[in-house]
Amino acid sequence: MRRTLATLLALLAPGALAAAEIAAGRDLTPEHIESSVLGSMDRSADPCVDFYRYACGGWLDTTPLPADQSRWTRSFSTITERNREIVRTLLEDAAANPGGSEERRKVGDFYAACMDEEAVERAGIAPLAPWFAEVDAVADAQALFAVTAKLQRAGAGPLFGFGPLPDLKTPDVNVAFIAQGGLALPDRDYYVSEDPKKQEILAAYGQHVARMFELAGVPAADAAADAAQVVAFETELAKTSRTRTEMRNIEKLYNRLEREGLHKLAPNLPWQAFYDGTPVPGAQELIVATPEFFETLGKLVETTSYDTLRTYLEWHLLTAAADYLSRPFVDENFAFYGKTLSGQQEIQPRWKRCVAATTGALGEAIGKVYVEQEFAGASKQVAVEMIRDIESAFEANLPQLAWMDDATRERARGKIAKISNKIGYPDSWRDYSALAVSRASYFDNALAGATFETDRQLRKIGQPVDKSEWLMVPQLVNAYYNPLQNEIAFPAGILQPPFFHKDYPAALNYGGIGAVVGHEVTHGFDDQGRRFDPNGVFQEWWEPEVAGKFETAAKCVADQYSTFEIEPGVKVNGELTLGENIADLGGLKQAYKAYKAWEGRHGAPEPLAEGLTNDQLVFVAWGQVWCTVAAPEYVRRQVTTDPHSPGIFRATAPPMNSPEFRQAFGCEAGQPMAPAEMCTVW
Numbered sequence: 001m002r003r004t005l006a007t008l009l010a011l012l013a014p015g016a017l018a019a020a021e022i023a024a025g026r027d028l029t030p031e032h033i034e035s036s037v038l039g040s041m042d043r044s045a046d047p048c049v050d051f052y053r054y055a056c057g058g059w060l061d062t063t064p065l066p067a068d069q070s071r072w073t074r075s076f077s078t079i080t081e082r083n084r085e086i087v088r089t090l091l092e093d094a095a096a097n098p099g100g101s102e103e104r105r106k107v108g109d110f111y112a113a114c115m116d117e118e119a120v121e122r123a124g125i126a127p128l129a130p131w132f133a134e135v136d137a138v139a140d141a142q143a144l145f146a147v148t149a150k151l152q153r154a155g156a157g158p159l160f161g162f163g164p165l166p167d168l169k170t171p172d173v174n175v176a177f178i179a180q181g182g183l184a185l186p187d188r189d190y191y192v193s194e195d196p197k198k199q200e201i202l203a204a205y206g207q208h209v210a211r212m213f214e215l216a217g218v219p220a221a222d223a224a225a226d227a228a229q230v231v232a233f234e235t236e237l238a239k240t241s242r243t244r245t246e247m248r249n250i251e252k253l254y255n256r257l258e259r260e261g262l263h264k265l266a267p268n269l270p271w272q273a274f275y276d277g278t279p280v281p282g283a284q285e286l287i288v289a290t291p292e293f294f295e296t297l298g299k300l301v302e303t304t305s306y307d308t309l310r311t312y313l314e315w316h317l318l319t320a321a322a323d324y325l326s327r328p329f330v331d332e333n334f335a336f337y338g339k340t341l342s343g344q345q346e347i348q349p350r351w352k353r354c355v356a357a358t359t360g361a362l363g364e365a366i367g368k369v370y371v372e373q374e375f376a377g378a379s380k381q382v383a384v385e386m387i388r389d390i391e392s393a394f395e396a397n398l399p400q401l402a403w404m405d406d407a408t409r410e411r412a413r414g415k416i417a418k419i420s421n422k423i424g425y426p427d428s429w430r431d432y433s434a435l436a437v438s439r440a441s442y443f444d445n446a447l448a449g450a451t452f453e454t455d456r457q458l459r460k461i462g463q464p465v466d467k468s469e470w471l472m473v474p475q476l477v478n479a480y481y482n483p484l485q486n487e488i489a490f491p492a493g494i495l496q497p498p499f500f501h502k503d504y505p506a507a508l509n510y511g512g513i514g515a516v517v518g519h520e521v522t523h524g525f526d527d528q529g530r531r532f533d534p535n536g537v538f539q540e541w542w543e544p545e546v547a548g549k550f551e552t553a554a555k556c557v558a559d560q561y562s563t564f565e566i567e568p569g570v571k572v573n574g575e576l577t578l579g580e581n582i583a584d585l586g587g588l589k590q591a592y593k594a595y596k597a598w599e600g601r602h603g604a605p606e607p608l609a610e611g612l613t614n615d616q617l618v619f620v621a622w623g624q625v626w627c628t629v630a631a632p633e634y635v636r637r638q639v640t641t642d643p644h645s646p647g648i649f650r651a652t653a654p655p656m657n658s659p660e661f662r663q664a665f666g667c668e669a670g671q672p673m674a675p676a677e678m679c680t681v682w
Contacts, residue, residue: 028503034609036498037508040074040624043611048667048674052651055623063629067346070338070634073647074627075512079477079496083370087355087475090369103365106437110361110449113442114354117327120442124326125216127443128317135313141301142273144309149277151313153458155450156320158182158313159237159297162278164460165287168254168538171484174460176280178262179253179289180241183234184319186341187641191231191238197636201341206231208336212318215328229308230315233300240296244641245575250528250538253289262288266298283461323353324446343631361437361449363473364430367492370475371425375492382502383423383495383517386509387488389594390517391416394586397593397682403549408542415486415524415534420467422489425474479516481523483532488520498624505605507614510595511621515587518594522586522682526579527554556679557581560657564649566635572645580644581653586682588654592618615664619655626651 042057053060059074066072094108095115113119138144148158161181164174185191185205190198209227214220247253255261263271265288275281288294301309322333331347338344347353359366395416398409435452437445460466467485472478474492481488497504500513523529530550533541540547561581562574574581595618599605608617628647630638635646644650655661657678667674 028497028501030608033501033504033508037617037620037624038609038612040627041620047616047665048662048671051619051623051655051673052648055620055651056627059624059627060629063627065629065631068344068348068352070342070344071628071630073625075498075625076477078498079493082496083374083475083477083493084352084355086374087359087366087370088351090366090373091355091358103362103432106432106435107358107362107365109437109439110445111354111358113437113439113445114357115350116439116442117350120324121326123441123443125329127325127441128216128321131317131321132314135310135317138310138313139306141268142270144301144306144313145270145273146277147313149274151317151320153277153451153454154320154447155454156316157184158316160294162274163454164457166465166484166536167256167285167287168250168484169256171536171538172465173285174463174465175256175285175287176283176461177287177289178294180237180293182237182316183241184230184316185234186637187244188238188241189243189640191235198640202231204336204340208332208340209315211332212322212329213315215332216314216318226311226315229311233304233308233312236300237293237297240293242290242293244643245573247289248528248576248579248643250531253287254538255288255291257286257288257291259284259286262286262294265291265294268302269294269298279455279458280461285462321443321446323357324443341633342637343633345631357446357449359473359475361435361445361453362432363475364426364470365432367425367474368429371492375424375474375495380424380495382500382509383490383513384421386500386514386594387421387423387490387517389510389597390514390521390590391419393590393594393597394518394521394682396597397590401682403546403553405543405546408546411534411541412525416521418486418534419521419524420485420487422470422487424490424492424495426470427468479520481520481529482536483524483529484536486524486532486534486536488517490517490520498621505608505614505617506598506602507595507605507617508608508621510591510598511588511618512625514594515591515622515625517587518590519583519587521590522583523579525586525682526582527551528579550681553679553681554578554582556677557585557681560677560679561645561649561653564645564653566639566646567632570636570639572639572649577643577645582681584645584650584654585657585680588619588622589658589660589680589682591622592658592660613664615660619658619661619664622654623651 040059041055042053042061045053045057047054056074063072063074069077071077091107091111094104095112098105098108134147134150138147151158152162159182161179163177165177167173167175183191185202190201190205193199206227209230210223213223213226218226257265259271275283319333322329334347338347395413398404398412401409404412436448465485470489471480471482472489472491476491477493479488479490479494494516495513498512499516500509530542531540532538542550558574558578560574561572561577564572566572599614604614607613612620626647630646638644638646645653652673656673656675657680659678661667662674670676
């Protein structure tokens with residue numbers, strides 16, 4: 001349930017970027033800054049021919065892919081690793097010294113129970129026994145939907161996705177939202193594509209399901225038959241599921257059918273049995289994102305044997321719980337999802353997995369301590385100033401857009417003026433008093449954490465939207481734009497080098513965190529964000545002719561990115577990544593303009609290094625954000641499922657479409673970084 005809705009929220013709030021050795025508050029010398037930037041470059045490369053090599057070559061030559069990672073970046077990954085070490089210290093201290101607040105005790109107990117491998121091994125699969133018993137008792141549709149609700153509350157994802165979302169037309173109120181789901185592979189294409197690589201993964205998936213059933217005690221022959229049933233049933237769900245590109249069409253997602261309308265779509269399904277298993281059994285307001293999916297689901301449930309349906313539920317229970325069980329389940333789960341699907345060669349050490357699990361259950365409780373210890377006081381002020389500069393640069397650029405008329409331009413100014421910015425951490429922290437945690441059982445804690453969060457989310461249905469709530473924890477290295485609230489959030493975790501530092505030259509800050517800010521601002525006006533007005537209401541507020549011209553400009557971007565290959569025959573999906581690509585193009589453009597405005601106020605500083613101008617440094621800083629090493633399996637999965645383009649194209653495509661880049665580096669028309677046709681939207 002949460003995976004399905006998280007995917008949808010990522011589409012509706014597409015500003016999340018995708019996940020340095022120096023703390024933001026520590027002083028840096030000019031020599032250290034110069035060494036860090038220049039050491040990551042290959043200045044022997046021609047930036048007009050191979051800008052990725054020019055900006056990242058030194059880093060690429062000296063940075064192997066860590067065995068416990070499927071992707072590693074100079075920016076997100078290095079900060080994430082540092083933050084993880086900080087959180088580990090906090091958790092180990094809470095586990096060893098549980099005195100103090102009840103919240104601190106819960107954090108320490110959760111982490112300690114997760115790290116108690118002996119207890120987890122002793123428990124084996126026993127914690128799942130009562131759950132399997134409930135699934136085995138399913139003999140009719142009523143029981144099927146009652147158990148589905150229970151599994152979804154516990155963090156599993158059978159059949160479909162269900163959760164809260166602000167009403168797109170009245171975004172001050174949360175309604176129930178129901179959408180396609182029920183797949184344990186990351187995308188429908190893995191089931192239905194004729195691509196040989198995806199077909200190999202589907203075959204490996206079937207073998208993985210069989211091995212997991214064997215570990216659960218099913219005889220080998222029966223396990224293989226059970227796996228075949230699961231794959232066949234999920235394939236039928238996949239066939240009736242929309243593609244990720246189709247799921248970006250927000251207008252087709254907004255089907256306000258209410259509960260009665262859903263019942264008419266699939267009248268043979270006992271929806272009340274499902275509702276009764278949630279904290280909101282009487283909720284009536286309902287958006288059905290994919291009506292055709294539920295029509296097919298009704299027929300599929302009716303024509304599928306209960307032996308197959310029980311096996312399918314058992315599989316979703318087993319795969320959801322795998323990481324909380326004994327080592328054989330953990331290892332097999334990693335062997336498929338980590339190694340086969342993503343190219344990660346080694347499982348992360350247990351402490352990293354326990355940091356992630358504890359953060360998933362008690363993220364803001366940890367974030368509160370993280371902020372007190374790590375968030376430098378000056379960081380917030382620097383971020384505020386830069387956000388204002390970027391927003392001003394975006395607004396100042398509006399008169400330069402020949403395709404925009406005065407009426408739409410004025411409304412766009414109004415939307416910029418109404419953007420709210422969240423910086424660092426929430427004003428009020430989440431209450432975890434209802435979450436029960438002990439050191440006795442990691443499985444029980446994980447189940448409690450998943451149920452607590454699911455119920456917290458479901459109780460929002462029918463309630464006013466809490467506009468103070470953050471969608472990310474403070475220690476996360478990320479940022480987002482939420483079109484339903486017309487807001488941007490920059491967690492404390494990202495406000496660090498190499499994105500920015502108080503001692504950085506302004507050009508380095510603007511090309512780093514400034515471009516991230518510009519990326520998020522531009523999301524308010526990308527192909528999806530532009531459909532939401534200044535108050536977050538989904539409605540057309542552009543003049544028709546202007547909207548048509550925007551679509552033409554956006555098509556140029558989609559077509560250009562669709563030519564980028566990650567390997568022969570495997571290309572970026574320009575339609576799936578369109579929103580992020582528009583945001584990257586606009587973000588870098590606004591960052592450069594904001595830097596030039598800063599330079600106009602303060603004067604041009606001395607260059608960071610001989611032969612590298614400040615204008616060039618803005619683009620180098622941007623490129624170095626996206627220096628990436630990744631497993632081929634990861635990148636193939638990325639272009640199938642991720643609305644973000646691979647790092648090499650994020651580093652190079654925005655400069656490729658920038659006249660200012662050509663001028664800064666003296667590129668001649670026709671060179672790889674100065675193509676004949678440039679695409680620009682904002």
